[in-house]
Amino acid sequence: MSSSFSGKVYIVTGGASGIGLSTTRALLRRGAAVAVCDTNQASLAKLQAETIQGGSDAARLFTRQVDITDRAAFQAFVSAAKEALGGSIDGCANVAGTAGRRLGHETIWEVDDAEYDAIMDCNARGAFHVLAETLRPGVLRTPGASVVQVSSMYGSRAFPKGSVFSASKHAGIGLAKSAAVEAATRGVRVNIVSP
Template sequence: MDLHLAGRGYLVTGASSGVGLATARALLAEGASVAACARDPERLRERLADAAPEERMFLASADVRDAEQMRAFTDGAARAFGRLDGVVANAGRSLMAALDETGDDQLREEFDLKLFGVLNTVRPALEWLELSTGASIVVVNAILARQPESRLAATSAARAALLNLTRTMATDYGPRGVRVNSVALGLVDTGQWRRRYEDSGTELSYEDWCADLAADRGIPLGRLGTAEEVAHPVVSLLSPRASYVTGATVDVGGGIARYV
């Protein structure tokens, strides 16, 4: 199926690894132009070097918590492509700590990253998105937003706030021709889990450790997801073929969600 993404321009944050990288590569494979940012520009360039011709990529170092950096990145991307048709607000991380173990500064940092990381990305892009005939924003969130975990107290709270904010953006931006949707992740095999595996001191192989993790978390499919399995619904929501979908949240968690 042709997703009608070729020739369009998209902005992806946190694109040097995981879901951001997989999404950037998927968009490039569809013939789109991609502006990708990360805090490590060398790794970003290395990971995307073979993905597409240079003229279809705009790669830069930018921290989503810094509004001025994101404004400069967005302006540079819009000048390079002459347009912006969509945004994937993906940059993020998790803080593994119970509420009693979480300091006030850590709590503020989580909300700063989750909320302002998205706002700093979306705000400068809006003036360009309003010129597009198929404008779409996809916010990469987590199932934690609706199903909090006590061991991820601050992250769960910040994710919930982000889900609420995303729904408000869908309501406010819809009349301006901009769709806004969320993709909520479960456990996805990215660098974060590999680092936790290495820090665990286990004698299990990574595959067996992941299988035990999936069983412990009650994932019906019995495994962690892959970044590519997340990128597909993200790219699908960006497509003009999803032109009547806004304010929605698509769960990509192997069935881990317990809510209805």
């Protein structure tokens, strides 16, 4: 299918499941090349098989198992994606995130430090890594590139029995808003989507 996405290259984090998978599929259908990172290798393999069976050009899909909480690993993924898919990146959808193990079931005083760390590490630190490494000068094709930070409606309001998740999404929104101001001078948009 030919469209305005033909010849474009996008990164999708968390792109092998959920909203990320839907984003990946839509970009591929519209002719884009897509670099997908996800922590789940089995889901990445399934995506690759589905792409080939669906008749899409497998050369337009680059996948790698990456945890966005590891900045060096994400930076290496971005470099490899640029090389594999032809140079500059036109945009990024940062969809990777976690709700934790007990979302909607634990009050703030019941959440342990391990759960807090896991949620904040992925949703706040991970958002920081993705924004920092994709907005680094020389990564995105400018002007006109775009980065989308997927948050949550709970990134702007309270979530009873979801305080840590809500706080992590508030952090991601704050990072993205500040990054938007910084990147605008180079003609790069940073937007937030809050399903």
